[in-house]
Amino acid sequence: MLDEPITIKQLAQMLGLAHSTVSRALNGHPAISEATKKRIAEAAAKAGYVPNSAAQSLKTARSHTIGLVVPDIQNAFYATVAKTIATAAADQSWQLVLAITEDQPGREAHAIESLLKAQAEGVIIVPTAAPEPETLAMIKRLRVVQLLRHHPRIESPAITLADRYGISAATEHLQALGHERIGYIGAPTAVTTGRERLQGFLDRFSASPESRDEAGARIQIGPPKKSFAADAFRRLLAMSEPPSAIVLGSQSFALGVLLAARQDNIRIPADVSLVGYGDSEWCTLLDGGLTALSLPVQEIAQACVDTLRKRLEMPPTRKSLARAAQPEHIFLPKLIIRGSSRRRG
Amino acid sequence: MLDEPITIKQLAQMLGLAHSTVSRALNGHPAISEATKKRIAEAAAKAGYVPNSAAQSLKTARSHTIGLVVPDIQNAFYATVAKTIATAAADQSWQLVLAITEDQPGREAHAIESLLKAQAEGVIIVPTAAPEPETLAMIKRLRVVQLLRHHPRIESPAITLADRYGISAATEHLQALGHERIGYIGAPTAVTTGRERLQGFLDRFSASPESRDEAGARIQIGPPKKSFAADAFRRLLAMSEPPSAIVLGSQSFALGVLLAARQDNIRIPADVSLVGYGDSEWCTLLDGGLTALSLPVQEIAQACVDTLRKRLEMPPTRKSLARAAQPEHIFLPKLIIRGSSRRRG
DNA sequence: ACTGCTTATGCACACGTGTGCATAAGCGTA
DNA sequence: TACGCTTATGCACACGTGTGCATAAGCAGT
Secondary structure (H helix, E strand, O other): OOOOOOOHHHHHHHHOOOHHHHHHHHOOOOOOOHHHHHHHHHHHHHHOOOOOHHHHHHHHOOOOEEEEEEOOOOOHHHHHHHHHHHHHHHHOOOEEEEEEOOOOHHHHHHHHHHHHHOOOOEEEEOOOOOOOHHHHHHHOOOOEEEEOOOOOOOOOOEEEEOHHHHHHHHHHHHHHOOOOOEEEEEOOOOOHHHHHHHHHHHHOOOOOHHHHHHHHOOEEEOOOOHHHHHHHHHHHHOOOOOOOEEEEOOOOHHHHHHHHHHHOOOOOOOOOEEEEEOOOOOHHHOOOOOOEEEOOHHHHHHHHHHHHHHHHHOOOOHHHHHHOOOOOEEEOOEEEOOOOOOOOO | OOOOOOOHHHHHHHHOOOHHHHHHHHOOOOOOOHHHHHHHHHHHHHHOOOOOHHHHHHHHOOOOEEEEEEOOOOOHHHHHHHHHHHHHHHHOOOEEEEEEOOOOHHHHHHHHHHHHHOOOOEEEEOOOOOOOHHHHHHHOOOOEEEEOOOOOOOOOOEEEEOHHHHHHHHHHHHHHOOOOOEEEEEOOOOOHHHHHHHHHHHHOOOOOHHHHHHHHHOEEEOOOOHHHHHHHHHHHHOOOOOOOEEEEOOOOHHHHHHHHHHHOOOOOOOOOEEEEEOOOOOHHHOOOOOOEEEOOHHHHHHHHHHHHHHHHHOOOOHHHHHHOOOOOEEEOOEEEOOOOOOOOO
């Protein structure tokens, strides 16, 4: 900003050439002699010439821009995804535009509109529970890959987790340890992930209507915040027949529950067994560690990149894009058994 | 991509108007009647018209783009900064371009060049230890705010931490508890932060050359990785006269050290006292918690945004920008005393 | 000398948008 | 009717870049 940027025309004038020749030389056009190319390249470097990508985008209709739209970058899962995508983007000379929705459809709409204006070539998005109709219309005009959540009205490949299976396995693990009264703290069911996970929990109580009703009474659904987890945990333990084990349905809950337990002098697993959702780096720091569903974060992030890249290479016909709109990758969470789950004693 | 984007000309043609009239109407120009404005706005919404920001940038010489260049987005500190900046960016209708350097000058160069091409209006950067000369030249042409680190050859305001003071206070705390043999695990001194922190540690041993030499022998410098922290911790404890307390000089070290201690059955603080750098969310999860230097992350992130915004409003004259190049904000870390530091017994 | 072929370069236009200037329409006043 | 003033709209150009086409130069073959 201090120095006005140099344009290709000025550079050409300095060299006594037409700007078209300079353009071709810098883009490696075969019709320009090596000697001229070299001379131009050196002058460009010396003058600090940098092409204006707005002009390039306008002319070539290629923005070299991709978008990443996530609810929360402070979440370790999304941070890992962001890192993987940012690295891949740099390798491909893409520009990565980051938008954080905090699960608010308004912010989501803003992000998508901005990416549409910028003619983004691809977008990786974790959709909110209820995107605005305008947002859905705009998303149709972008090449999208959905991550984790899968909104029914967004036609695009989706990279998802077998959440229902995972929570079901976690619950089964507790049942196998003799626990009968099992609680569940889960994220809102407005999004697919929340629904799937709750369903996975309920699946383990489908034997009789009574057991199902009983399990239903020990369900706490709320926002993925530490504070909610702590409150929900205390509510569960305050029941007349409190659970002897609890399944957590979101990454964000483990810490809140553990801190509440520590404050209230509840011993894990002596008083309550616990299964968390998603490994945290501090999982092994507790005595005995936290039993948890481990998510293949790296693999998921890589799948995002690979899927997006494949999608970018596709011809932009309605047919081929629609054909590839089926969910492509479903990853399995893996139950890692550590010290926080123990046979009911 | 499925539907070709609609241009303002097509929209104008549909309405039987000149595209200039449509442009003025959409931008709220006073010379267009309210009735016409309304008609145009409705048609635009109906047709899903979205202006091409490349063309807008080209014409108006405003990119509405800012950049964030950080070493590592998985680090909680940078994640918080990213969140704050992303939120502010959305509020201002800026587009946020994220680049991750992993402290590699090559990646940094790539990021800066990309932002320069995109005519970014402002950049928040954590510079690497040794930016390439070309990178420095390019940075001169952008409006920059430096974060945490302060490279001497980058003329720009910097938001920094009083690292030397902080580590010095942490060391003093341990000395006040009767510890004499104190170890230090620190990040490389090629960057300002690493140097300042080490200096803060050494400051507490400047009484005599002997004490200084002795302290120097208990210093471990290496990459900010958990694995290095664990190794360094073990090396310190394997000394013939091992330290009774250790100061950690980077966020990334606490977890590595704690896990190594757990594996080796070293009790904290019974065997070794510990002071960490930076609060982690799990700090209070340990028995008694981790004594640590708490960083005002929120405030720092907000200062970045405020400083950048102020800088963007400045007239682009060399003088006014240079005048504002002095470091503007220095934040104080605050020592939070928890259970991991105890009187030497 | 003329033709044909390759190589190297310039001219002119296009991309989608914003904006200074000119123009047209409407309307009241002399 | 002619004039001036306001209001509403269109024309034409510019932003920086890439590219089809034309042109110029060089050179070999008839």
